Amino acid sequence: MSLVEQMDTVTDAAAGTVDRHATTQTFESTNPASGAVVGVFPVHDTGAVTETVERARPAAARWAELGFDGRRERLAAYRGYLARRMNELADLVHRENGKPHADAILEITLAVEHLAWAGSHARKALGSRRVRTGLLAANHAAYLEYQPLGVVGVIGPWNYPVFTPMGSIAYALAAGNAVVFKPSEHTPAVGAWLAAAWRAAVPDCADAFQVVTGFGETGAALCRAGVGKLAFTGSAPTGRKVMAACAETLTPVLMELGGKDAMIVDDDADVVAAADAAVWGAMSNAGQTCIGIERVYATSAVYDRFVAEVTAQVRKLRPGSDDEATYGPMTMASQGDIVRRHVSDAAASGRVVRGEADPALFPNENYLAPAVLLDVPDSSPAICEETFGPTLSITRVRDAEEALERANATSYGLAGSVFTRSKARGLDLARRMRSGMTSVNSVLTFASVPALPFGGVGESGFGRIHGEDGLKEFTRAKAITRQKYALPVNLMSFGRPASATDAVARVMGMIHGRHR
Secondary structure, three states, X not given: OOHHHHHHHHHHHHHOOOOOOOOXXXXXXEOOOOOOEEEEEEOOOHHHHHHHHHHHHHHHHHHHHOHHXXXXXXXXXXXXXXXXXXXXXXXXXXXXXOOOHHHHHHXXXXXXXXXXXXXXXXXXXXXXXXXXXXXXHOOEEEEEEEEEOOEEEEEOOOOOOOHHHHHHHHHHHHOOOEEEEEOOOOOXXXXXXXXXXXXXXXXXXXXXXXXXXXXXXXXXXXXXXXXOEEEEEOOXXXXXXXXXXXXXXXXOEEEEOOXXXXXXXXXXXXXXXXXXXXXXXXXXXXXXXXXXXXXXXXXXXXXXHHHHHHHHXXXXXXXXXXXXXXXXXXXXXXXXXXXXXXXXXXXXXXXXXXXXXXXXXXXXXXXXXXXXXXXXXXXXXXXXXXXXXXXXXXXXXXXXXXXXXXXXXXXXXXXXXXXXOOHXXXXXXXXXXXXXXXXXXXXXXXXXXXXXXXOOOHHHEEOOEXXXXXXXXXXXXXEEEEXXXXXXXXXXXXXXXXXXXXXXXXXXXXXXXXXX
């Protein structure tokens, strides 16, 4: 299928989610590099969203009845479809999101890996198991299992329009739920493509994964539609609105919010490797990465060398839409204004080193030159607020302990990085960094390990995707006990003799009372 035919398919897939509850409003998705229209999509209103969720309910029941093996088989068919059409999807991501084709391939590869892990590990993480009963219920058998929630709503972001929402979609499906997905209004074509791919790969369970498109009102309708859980990825301010909407129906939420991730470069760090990782972590995807590195705290012993290495690397970067570009445009034009404000403020209070690419040659204002911000005050927006653009602040500190203190001095707590040659020192700093995830001598690596949970603390949200924690996030724990045989005395009966509880108290004293 050609890309043009593919776009017709995904647009039809988005429109097809409202069979009887048609909507007349539409919106355009545009290429951030050129402004060209990528596709036209419906604005699904409350009625359309409700109908989609209701159609997903019987699909969820059928999907759950397939069991772990049946779901694993179909998830394998889906990931095979994605793997075979990876270049098609990467082309679409490049056109709609703006990131280089190679980076889109990397993103899709990660999503496929997570699909494989979720499908093959769901039984082990969620299947029924025996648990110990303890003394008081010694005549019973106890079982624990994790049951699906039914229909899960997912509201996804635009910066990683495949990998990030798939962290919820894949794990929710593997856990036995149906999914209704609202992609960002900036990348609806990618979301619709993913849903169309599901229908093609898993036609017997087509309604187990559906898409709705639109703006904030569509997302709010999904929050209020009675889903079993709502998984949201986005900014903290929008997350609060999502939580408020979900609170109306007591719908539980998973929040993956923003970050202001820090890197610590210790005295003994490999400076060249640390600089390379910092530049990639800060500038890839035009800095539009929630787990990207925005702050670096380098000790005095390595600061000058680190800054020189970072500066040399940054001066080689060039934004653009061609195959030679290192990163693409800002997907959301308004985010560029925030980046410019942060850089301007830093220039007034510190020092800014800019990339050598001539902004006059950029096709439009969505392209931003990279900027390194040196020793700006802690009160600067570039230190306090999420920038989400191709910038990197570097601050000189006395030692790694000061670096850790300043790294933790933020309301965010998503991820971070530590560079040191000492294994013990690296793990110690990583454990004490106030973040949900930390890489030692690399950046972002935790996201590529399917078995590791992904999520933050504080303003960066709560709940986890990926790993066993991610599978359990989309289930409810179910406890069951079964009496194997009756005891001569039933303690849970009004007919128990008065001496029975005294005997239990003596036994408890003998077993537990000696511990002080």
